[in-house]
Amino acid sequence: MKIYFAPLEGITNYIFRNAYNGLYGNIDKYFAPFISPSEKCPITPRERKDLIPEHNSGLYLVPQLLTCRSNHFIEGAQELKAMGYNEINLNLGCPSGTVCAKGKGAGFLPNTLELERFLDDIYSYSESDGMKISLKTRLGYFNHDEFYDLVDIFNKYPVHELIVHPRIRSDFYKGEPRKEYFAYALEHCKCPLVYNGNIYSVKDHEDMNGTFGTVLDPIMLGRGLIADPSLAGKLKDAMSETDLAKFRKFHDTLYHEYQKIMSPDINVIYKMRELWSYWQLQFEGNERDIKKLLKAKKYSEYEEVVYRILKSA
Numbered sequence: 531m532k533i534y535f536a537p538l539e540g541i542t543n544y545i546f547r548n549a550y551n552g553l554y555g556n557i558d559k560y561f562a563p564f565i566s567p568s569e570k571c572p573i574t575p576r577e578r579k580d581l582i583p584e585h586n587s588g589l590y591l592v593p594q595l596l597t598c599r600s601n602h603f604i605e606g607a608q609e610l611k612a613m614g615y616n617e618i619n620l621n622l623g624c625p626s627g628t629v630c631a632k633g634k635g636a637g638f639l640p641n642t643l644e645l646e647r648f649l650d651d652i653y654s655y656s657e658s659d660g661m662k663i664s665l666k667t668r669l670g671y672f673n674h675d676e677f678y679d680l681v682d683i684f685n686k687y688p689v690h691e692l693i694v695h696p697r698i699r700s701d702f703y704k705g706e707p708r709k710e711y712f713a714y715a716l717e718h719c720k721c722p723l724v725y726n727g728n729i730y731s732v733k734d735h736e737d738m739n740g741t742f743g744t745v746l747d748p749i750m751l752g753r754g755l756i757a758d759p760s761l762a763g764k765l766k767d768a769m770s771e772t773d774l775a776k777f778r779k780f781h782d783t784l785y786h787e788y789q790k791i792m793s794p795d796i797n798v799i800y801k802m803r804e805l806w807s808y809w810q811l812q813f814e815g816n817e818r819d820i821k822k823l824l825k826a827k828k829y830s831e832y833e834e835v836v837y838r839i840l841k842s843a
């Protein structure tokens with residue numbers, strides 16, 4: 531089974547990917563958080579730092595572009611090609627208000643005429659430059675029934691893979707995924723399909739397979755993998771239980787690598803607190819300490835609580 535690591539802006543940067551890949555692995559593709567190419571600059575120096583091959587050696591990375599302008603997409607893609615990438619992804623799912631207001635991400639989905647024109651341009655480019663382009667989409671912006679037209683549109687293009695997060699924009703990341711629409715995709719999409727949404731455990735994957743009457747493969751995992759970094763190994767049967775020593779190493783690698791590149795200290799703590807908001811699911815019974823940790827402001831406070839939790843787990 532193939533497992534893809536979902537892009538999570540602010541979390542799955544190169545520091546995170548390298549620490550994760552070194553300790554846990556079992557990921558067939560990592561998707562980088564979106565970059566938003568503009569007139570002035572297809573890729574900023576900061577984004578380039580995250581994507582350069584030297585910072586991503588030993589892992590298969592797919593950069594993601596977020597735009598509704600085909601010329602911006604193509605300029606970004608050409609820069610990525612020059613960096614050595616042959617596969618990129620288009621974000622058609624971001625639900626953020628500022629992004630959607632500009633007609634990007636999920637905000638692009640209702641403008642089907644413009645979307646078709648955009649796809650005409652980028653898939654012509656894709657063929658001429660040998661660049662594979664996958665799409666990561668929601669079901670629609672206003673309504674899930676928009677998905678039927680979207681599938682017809684996507685079917686007109688050589689979509690490398692279609693990653694479907696079966697929610698609409700106003701769902702953000704909450705509630706149950708609308709699985710019946712993924713079932714529709716399984717029946718009607720011509721390109722390879724990837725399921726994404728709410729897989730937190732082996733049981734969740736098994737339940738999904740039961741729902742769809744087929745083994746979902748590949749799957750893309752996001753929050754489930756952050757919360758339990760050994761989930762990919764469990765799904766691939768490479769690991770039977772959470773390995774605390776490995777988790778501690780993973781934690782320490784991230785904590786120390788962020789200290790090297792971030793300042794002041796509070797920014798490192800914010801980064802770690804964000805990760806703990808996912809990891810806490812694995813540490814039931816430590817609620818009081820987790821609460822303290824999520825308020826820590828100094829390294830000393832943070833470390834005292836973290837190492838107590840990791841010792842007692």
Ligand SMILES: Cc1cc2nc3c(=O)[nH]c(=O)nc-3n(C[C@H](O)[C@H](O)[C@H](O)COP(=O)(O)O)c2cc1C
Binds near residue numbers: 539623752
């Ligand atoms: C904090 C956060 C940041 C995200 N950033 C991105 C992003 O940059 N690009 C993208 O396509 N999706 C992004 N997503 C969506 C995830 O890739 C994924 O589709 C979503 O979390 C659902 O999958 P999951 O239930 O396995 O987490 C983000 C989600 C979260 C929670």
